[in-house]
Amino acid sequence: MPLNASIVRADQADAADVAKMVGELLSEIMSTIGEAVFEFDRAGTELRTREWLADRSYAIFLARSSEVGHPMGFVTVYESYGLYAGGRFGTIPEFYVRAGYRSRGIGAELLSEVKRYGEARRWTRLEVTTPPLPQFDRTMKFYTSRGFQLSGGRKLKVDLS
Structure with a gap:
């Protein structure tokens, strides 16, 4: 990895950096697909980040380097349950x-760090949803080149609040 980077687990002090990058991610997705599909509230995202890190319901890993004054990237993961998945x-x-x-x-x-994290928790698998294709075909290639396989279906949602 370049820039003497290391992967570290985020803590509550990292919430502002994480919220900023979440905003960048959502903005990039919307710009690429030409559709405003997310409403982003940076302060609310920072608050949720702090809460979920505190109660350990969410794990966040950051790519950091002493040569760069801000995180270069992040990944979030949480534990799910599914009978279809054989457990957690x-x-x-x-x-x-x-x-x-x-x-x-x-x-x-x-991604390697998240895999290690999941293996330590005896998870049966990792799941991820890509942003819309074909605009994010490169993202799909990234995942498939690292062992992810299509599992069918599409992500759907209904807002409850």
Whole structure:
């Protein structure tokens, strides 16, 4: 990995950096697909990040380097349950490497750390949803080159609040 980067587990002090990168991720997705599909509230995201890190319901891993004054990327994961999955498994809801640091192995290192984290918890699998294709075909290639397989279906949602 370049820039003497390391992968570290985030704590509550990292909430502002994580919230900023979540905003960057959502903005990039919306810009790429030309559709405003997310409403982003940075203060609310920072608050939720702090709460979920405190209660350990969410794990966040950051790519850091002493040569760079901010995180270069992050990945989030939480434990899910599914009878279809044979028990407990991990879900990756957010995964982002800042544009200037892509194609340098940082995403691969972040993903490797999440895999180690899941193996230590005896999860049966990891699941992730890509942003819309074909605009994010490169993202899909990243995942499939690291062992992820299509499992069918599409992500659907209904807002409850």
